Amino acid sequence: MAIVGKYISIEKVIEETKEQYYESLVESSAQWHEGENNYAPFVGYYLSVLLRVYRDFSSRVGYVFKHGISKPQRVRGT
Template sequence: MSRLITLLLLYRSGYIVGKYISIEKLIEKTKETYYEVLQESSVNWHEGANSYEPFVKYYLGVILNAYREFSSRVKLLTTSGLSKPDRIRETIKETLGKITIAEIMQKCPDISHVTIQRTLVDLRKKGEIIKISGGRYTSYVWNREDE
């Protein structure tokens, strides 16, 4: 309930990124850290000597992450002249760390699964991306060795 109220307060203060990027999903991805900072912020609460700083810093980081993700999506959608394979390429290139097909589909909802798979095969053949693992846990990273 507190996260829902926080989201409402953010909207009322002009921080509308939560309408486009799920802040709840970002918290879910980092739920271990979320519970750690909640615990850290509650130490000595009964004595009135706790510090909310760890939680505030964490939550501000989540909001900043949401704006970065939103900015990244808008940048890709508004970049004129890029073909769908080029947008997939740029999505992977702009991602720090690994990315899955599901995440690519989330960032590029107008591109079909088949087009994404075809583009991934082409990018692997060219050596631009590296496939990590296989099967259900397959992910890809941009090959930064040639940069």
């Protein structure tokens, strides 16, 4: 398991869910030229990405505390 010292990439999550990303963009841009589009599908998608990243981060923090990994160990990535 990666420890909390390693960053969590939002871009990686978007890449892993790119089909949903593009679907939400299409849905959100419908009727854009008429000024009647709805941003909710894209906002909902992006919030789900942030929630997934937050949960991953929270899991890593929990792992560090549960296993008593010291600061030097976190820096070394062990």
